[in-house]
Amino acid sequence: KYDFSTRIRQVNPSATQQIADKAKELSQRGEDVISLGVGEPDFDTPVEVKECAKEALDDGFVHYTSTKGIRELREEIVGKLEEENQIDAGIEDVLVTPGGKFSIFLVCQAFLDENDEAILFDPAWVSYDECVKLAGAEPVWSETNANLKPDLEDFKDKINDSTSLVILNSPCNPTGQVYDESTIKAVTEIARENNCLVMSDEIYEKIIYEKEHYSPGSEYDNVITVNGFSKTFSMTGWRLGYTVAEEEVIDEMKKIQQHSVSCPTSFAQKGAVCAYKNKEIESKLEGMVLKYRKRRDTLLKGLKSLDIECTKPEGGFYAFPYIGTDSFKVSEELLDKCHIGVTPGKAFGDGGKGYIRISYAQSEERIKEAIERIRKTELEYI
Numbered sequence: 001k002y003d004f005s006t007r008i009r010q011v012n013p014s015a016t017q018q019i020a021d022k023a024k025e026l027s028q029r030g031e032d033v034i035s036l037g038v039g040e041p042d043f044d045t046p047v048e049v050k051e052c053a054k055e056a057l058d059d060g061f062v063h064y065t066s067t068k069g070i071r072e073l074r075e076e077i078v079g080k081l082e083e084e085n086q087i088d089a090g091i092e093d094v095l096v097t098p099g100g101k102f103s104i105f106l107v108c109q110a111f112l113d114e115n116d117e118a119i120l121f122d123p124a125w126v127s128y129d130e131c132v133k134l135a136g137a138e139p140v141w142s143e144t145n146a147n148l149k150p151d152l153e154d155f156k157d158k159i160n161d162s163t164s165l166v167i168l169n170s171p172c173n174p175t176g177q178v179y180d181e182s183t184i185k186a187v188t189e190i191a192r193e194n195n196c197l198v199m200s201d202e203i204y205e206k207i208i209y210e211k212e213h214y215s216p217g218s219e220y221d222n223v224i225t226v227n228g229f230s231k232t233f234s235m236t237g238w239r240l241g242y243t244v245a246e247e248e249v250i251d252e253m254k255k256i257q258q259h260s261v262s263c264p265t266s267f268a269q270k271g272a273v274c275a276y277k278n279k280e281i282e283s284k285l286e287g288m289v290l291k292y293r294k295r296r297d298t299l300l301k302g303l304k305s306l307d308i309e310c311t312k313p314e315g316g317f318y319a320f321p322y323i324g325t326d327s328f329k330v331s332e333e334l335l336d337k338c339h340i341g342v343t344p345g346k347a348f349g350d351g352g353k354g355y356i357r358i359s360y361a362q363s364e365e366r367i368k369e370a371i372e373r374i375r376k377t378e379l380e381y382i
């Protein structure tokens with residue numbers, strides 16, 4: 001009946017959403033579903049952040065802001081970048097967007113043309129692929145090794161004159177892997193030798209365990225950094241993220257923001273100012289990361305007791321166990337027979353097809369219960 005555009009027809013619906021919808025449907029029917037599928041913190045937004053946003057509402061801060069985001073927030077972001085990431089940026093080098101995802105979308109729109117290629121490390125977060133396609137370009141998958149880290153030899157093979165963008169994501173969704181500084185540097189240098197930009201998605205930088213986070217934007221000028229408030233401050237519904245790049249780049253991206261969403265939400269930005277400004281929140285974050293780490297350990301122990309192989313996740317709140325068979329069948333079976341929602345690894349690229357992604361943004365009790373349900377159920381695929 002409708003003559004949809006070629007562009008929209010080649011975009012796939014989010015696979016992470018599909019399974020979450022099915023799990024929600026089961027819950028609504030009264031089933032006790034353990035949701036380990038969605039990439040969303042189960043913690044609440046810090047109360048201080050909420051208070052600032054409420055104050056802004058009460059003060060009537062309810063109108064459009066400047067397209068790039070309020071100055072106060074960009075100043076806080078600049079301070080944060082300098083202190084925590086050693087990234088030297090000015091306030092005109094920052095674009096606040098409605099979510100980190102929109103930053104990624106804008107970077108793709110700004111730099112990708114038809115026949116351009118963008119390299120992703122396989123497996124990669126579901127939206128990169130689609131954002132690249134929405135810009136008319138071709139996603140090219142570069143392999144990762146047995147530890148789910150970039151295979152530099154394969155990367156060198158894949159990068160070519162048509163490559164315009166390389167997407168790095170550490171800590172990584174879906175694998176939970178944190179790439180070493182040397183790996184990130186090598187990728188960035190190879191990209192630079194090929195006149196290629198790197199988009200470094202650092203949205204999980206604060207949720208990290210044994211490793212240190214490294215921002216390539218601190219040393220290389222071919223890097224665009226993307227970050228946001230969703231994961232660190234449990235603010236997914238606030239829709240706030242940002243891009244850091246040279247002013248010339250930001251101003252090009254700004255044009256699309258201007259003509260699509262105008263600006264990020266006014267009072268949400270005031271809340272985000274507080275997230276970076278209020279130092280008490282820092283200690284709360286430490287407590288949150290400790291909890292995630294404990295949950296990860298509980299999950300790893302449980303998986304081991306079930307003889308399921310899993311490379312130890314070093315950041316984010318995802319584990320990516322190897323199940324060896326069709327990840328869609330396994331995920332469906334876990335939902336149908338155990339009422340556990342996970343995400344099929346294949347949704348993140350061919351490299352993930354023998355894996356499932358388990359989000360441990362869930363209480364320890366529920367994680368333990370999930371393991372017991374699997375133990376007690378006769379499963380065909382695990």
Ligand code: PLP
Binds near residue numbers: 039169172203236239
């Ligand atoms: N990047 C990665 C790797 C993510 O997993 C997500 C959210 O799931 C985002 C970016 C975007 O987050 P948001 O748009 O909520 O800032």
